[in-house]
Amino acid sequence: MDVLNDLMGGFGSAFSPLHLLLAFAGCTLGSLVGVLPGLGPATTVALLLPLTFVFDPTGALVLFAGIYYGGMYGGSTTAILLNVPGETASVPTTLEGHPMARSGRAGAALATAAIGSFVAGTISTVGITFAGPAMARIAEKIQPAEYFAVMVLAFATVTAVVAEAPARGLCSLFLGLAIGLVGIDSLTGQARYTFGVPELYDGVQIVAVAVGLFAIGEALYTAARLRRAPEERMLPVGGRIGMGPEDWRRSWKPWLRGTAIGLPIGALPAGGAEIPTFLSYNVEKRLSRHKKEFGKGAIEGVAGPEAANNAAFSGVLMPLLTLGIPTSATAGVLLIAFQMYNVQPGPQLFETQSALVWTLIASLYIGNVMLLVLNLPLIPLWVKLLRLPRPLLTAGILVFAALGVYALSQNAVDLGIAVLFGLLGFGMRRTGYPVAPLILGAVLGPMAETQFRRAMAFSEGDWTVFFTRPLSAAILCLSLIALAGPMAARALRRTRAREPNPAG
Template identity: 40%
Template sequence: MDLFANVALGFERALSLDALLFCFLGVAIGTFVGVLPGVGAMAAVALCLPITFYLDPTVALIMLAGIFYGAQYGSSTASILLNIPGTVTSAVTCLDGYPMAQQGKAGVALFMVTMTSFIGGSIAILLMMLFTPTIAAFALRFSSAEYFMIMAMGLIAAVTISQGSTLKSLMMVVVGLALGTVGTDTGSGAMRFTFGILQLSDGISLVAIAMGLFGVAEIISSIGRDVSKSVVAKDISFRSMLPSKAEIKASVMPTLRGTGIGAAIGALPGAGATVATFMAYALEKKVAKDPSRFGKGAIEGIVAPESANNAAVQAAFIPTLSLGIPGDALMAFLLGAMMIHGIVPGPRFLVDQPVMFWGLVASFWIGNVFLLILNIPLIGLWVRILAIPYRFLYPAMLFFICIGVFAINYQVFDVFAVMVFGFIGFVMTKFGYPPAPILLGFVLGPMMEEHFGRALLMSRGSFDIFWQRPISAVLLAISLLLIAYSMKGIFLRVRSGAHAPEEASREL
């Protein structure tokens, strides 16, 4: 009963005029920056922070959080329409979203990701209302050994994501790991592969890699291939956006599974939404009756990662608010914003600031409703983008990629990096090396190294730590099973030594 009183308290705060106004403003800005390729939520939140100094702390947080989860809604738009992820978390959505758009089902795809984003976000918010203290306590039981195992599992799952050669995917994961070693080593502080370039001491920019491998590579391969479609009026009618019964039915379970994975990964500080999207996609491919449909416009391939993404983003607030422990840079930033307002999130936050906590949680749900209302009518507008001739579209996309990459650290160097990775990404896809696993390897590599090193430090060099802790042991077992499962396919392909030409030189 206490819960209902609290929820009522929260909605009372979140439904006040100022809260509603800034919530809407936040999610609208979020959608906008999410749609732009390269310009992410981080830049927008950082740049909006000074505005919020003049607001009531609860309202300020409602707005900043709105930008954050709003960006996740917008980010899939560019993935589906242009094969360029709006943010890194929607890179996986490209794999099946873009083929859907090419089959004339862009409206359906956008509608479905909006709906599943809403469902994923809503379920995660519900979990947050019911179980925040329990989840937070559970997250504390994860030490470096568990983190390492869950990341290893994520990498192994990622290998199965791409079509074609498993070995090539595996190699791309390792290339991602290799790129992740550039910069300062967390353990020792040593500089690795920096070639004396100061800008490299923090490593290569993740956004530069993502925008290069996906964005610029896609632009190079699309120019001259005239991908623009003549969009006829019926393609943008409301009816054309509505999915068929079969499509809805096929989406229910993937959405729920995606939400589950997203909520679980999101609640762990540090694992991150990107990993959740990759794992959700890999799981769908594993459980599908016909995995070969993936990569060719399977609806499960967009709804699972998108629901995972939004669930993860909402769940990431759990450790931040209840433990005062931010999972990623963005959460650290929101935590900082709270501290600027004189509020210290931590174990006592729920008790000491019930209006703020419950008001924020209630606003998440209101914000998700706003996003639904905002995004459904926008679909018609986005689909029209497809009607613009590509020769007008690509210079604009190049500009947005440039400014987006630049805006993260104000570093011109990152724009050079985009150029290099654009070229590499283009050549690689021509040779049948998929770019998506590189991204995951790059995100996870430094964290895996850090946790591996720390786990061994804690166990004084004994590998027992990985199987003597129960959670870690379970994760290890799952990983080994996944490896065993993949081995058969690899062996068969290596022995034959030949494969179809269209597979090797397929487009991104």
Template identity: 55%
Template sequence: MSGWEGLLHGLSVAVTPENLLFALIGTIVGTLIGVLPGIGPALTIALLLPMTYGLEPASAFIMFAGIYYGAMYGGSTTAILLKTPGESGSVITAIDGNKMARKGRGAAALATAAIGSFVAGTIATLLLAFFAPWMVKVAIQLGAQDYFALMVVAFLTVSALVGSSPLRGLISMSLGLTVGIVGLDFQSGQQRLTFEQVSLLDGIDTVVLIVALFALGEVLYVAAHQVSSRFDVMQVKKGKNWMSREDWRRAWRPWLRGTSIGFPLGVIPAGGSEIPTFLSYTLERKLSKRPQEFGQGAIEGVAGPEAANNANAAGTLVPLLTLGIPTSATAAVILVAFQQYGIQPGPQLLDTQSALVWGLIASLLIANVILLGLNLPLIGLWVKILKIPKPYLFAGIMVFALLGTYAVNGSSFDVGVLLFFGVVGYLMRRFGFPVSPMIVGAILGPLAEVQLRRALDIAGGDIGTLVSTPFTIVVYLTLAVVLLGGFLLRRPKRHNTLAEADRDDEVPDVREPSDR
């Protein structure tokens, strides 16, 4: 099925009244959660997973698609108004967007972010529709050693490029791999790290693990380190309520350039949305005729990174749907959602679950339209929600997490596992270990073990088979380039960009729960 045929088939699935309602609910919830600092799309989908077991798979994933895109935009709202990004992809938006808001141009900044999200999301979703079938044709030709190479790329890029320390990222990934081997060995039937607990024979439930690390870990961290009980609402000057003609002229090129940066870096495991947004900001600054405005309210500094952020979100779905490999924390949670419905993403998914996949892709287009019409008139409401005291907000999240975890299997043991890994999540945040690599390690670890054993069994134990195909050689060389390029482009520029942008003001709270 070609891209156009698949997209039309997906629209026939997504535009039913029931699925349109789920898309609307997902978009509203995603935007609502996105504007709350410290909560991102991964946590939102993880919390809602236990509540969607009674839904049809297509309806559930259409709602998740709305949450995903809604949270991407919602994070820019709080970044612009309060200089507190709701998720890591909005870090750069906080620099110039907040300066625009202080100068009375907050509405223009929010409109730039909304329209940029729509443009980038629409283009990237179309690219996803046409790129996915081609990716499947390539994936069918891959062997076990090729899949293992791709999983190694996912492990190392997410571990090395997420967070401030590659070593901490690798340690976090190792913890995830350890969690992934708990249970019965799939070949020998031997118990591994079960400590004679019958409840651990099937392994640790990944939904419980994700909710514990994201939700409980965040709640404990905030309770231990939060000084003020309320968000500080910034006072801004009054200004125009829309973008001027000059704003449009300066924004449309950054929208397109941001899209061209964000989508391919989503397809390639490049460590999440931080890198494409920083690259987009740097590029716009170099190309601008007014570089002195960057850090002081340049509209290009909002348009480019926001487009890159949303295009990156669509790009991460390509390897997830066609190869079953998540390249971000949110993609990892969506992979778990597929597995909860007994569906394993991979090369056969477009054939075996065509209605589900194309409906999901088409719903991204629908979510974009809903976002554009929904968020512009509701900015005042999001600002009021930000005034909710943090103790009430996070207490509600904890209750929701506990009830949702118990509802998964009706097991009090799962609640104990939730509390244990909640403490682990707190300690990881406390000492600067990113959570995303641990999630990716726990989910991909068992799959990587299967492919590794399969490759070695076929080759009679010859370890050289792991680098015996042209594909594996290209993948490992690309991995080396990505890791080296990420360190050279990201680390110095991140420090310099934030320092130059805020000489006279505080640096925004850019920490995301999954990356602390």
């Protein structure tokens, strides 16, 4: 068994004292920052991104595996105790978890979220272990036209998650693609959109973009409504963190169902975590014998979506590692981390960076265990952190955001770019433009262009190549469906709603 040998090698490396320490630090930092209200996993990873460049690539990625899981886990804590979802995927958790906390069952909600995340994360990591190398072998055979089509599909699904407003999602996506264009064209050496600024020849520093959009944007958003928005009151954990026998009985099936929903959808190069969590919530609601409790704190409604969320998060690593295609904002920021070390995820990664990949996968297993045994007892401590005054928290976030960007290049221009993108992120959030498509466009844009031009070179400049190759055409059709489908469904719903009661 090649896979098992490789995995054992990975564990051998991951169990070194330094890597164990890094995994621990990652989990702790991730949940520490992720528990801050408004800081979802993507923001957490972006904020902690610059910490890693002190370490060698393997160590840094081990740290990141911990931050990735920790950030997500911290997010579910705020969803339950504070009723603030760090990102769209945590919305179902707020629907059931917060009512549970309000009726004094916060301990059970936090426990089912944590154990469910552990179960889902571990099963999904097993999935990655065995399916990852196979997928990489398939990915190696993909031609540029198909590769480009798959990226278009990823763009389309990420944009379509904000189905209410495909136009605004697309605005965000294309702006991101435009940002990715800045710099010297790698094939011809032509400067594009650099306006003679030498700092821009290497392109816009993507870390500055991510930190600006997520962290500084969030700080500005907090500042804008600090005094007028009603302060979110945090509920006390109240009692022991743990579950009774009844909770276990009601939780284990939703965990497994959530995993079964989350992993395949997340592993598709079109997945993301939003669709599986909402799907899992609806499935649990339909299957539950306690339908009346839904909306008032049904434990199934926390267990299922949290498992689905975590499974999807792990599943997302599949297209990220084997194709180099991130399908969520958080995965996009992770791809930035890889690129900072000149590690390009993609079909060759399992061969060229075998040791690194397997150490990373091994530390996913370790991270999952660590989060369970560490975080569950430490939650009351994280919760105390939330009691710090908001002005100080925001000031701290800004200090670390600025530090990260500045330390990266010792260059005030990058800091200026980050502030600019902070303003952009703030404006976009206020006016209903999603930022996830932007960051994906900026990260994936250069890759998409390369594949696009390769495909065009193979076809000798024939634009129809993307539609005459059957696989590529099929994937592009799927993208169109992903974009147009929600719109059509909404139009249909509207017509139906109008029929029984014509014109008021």
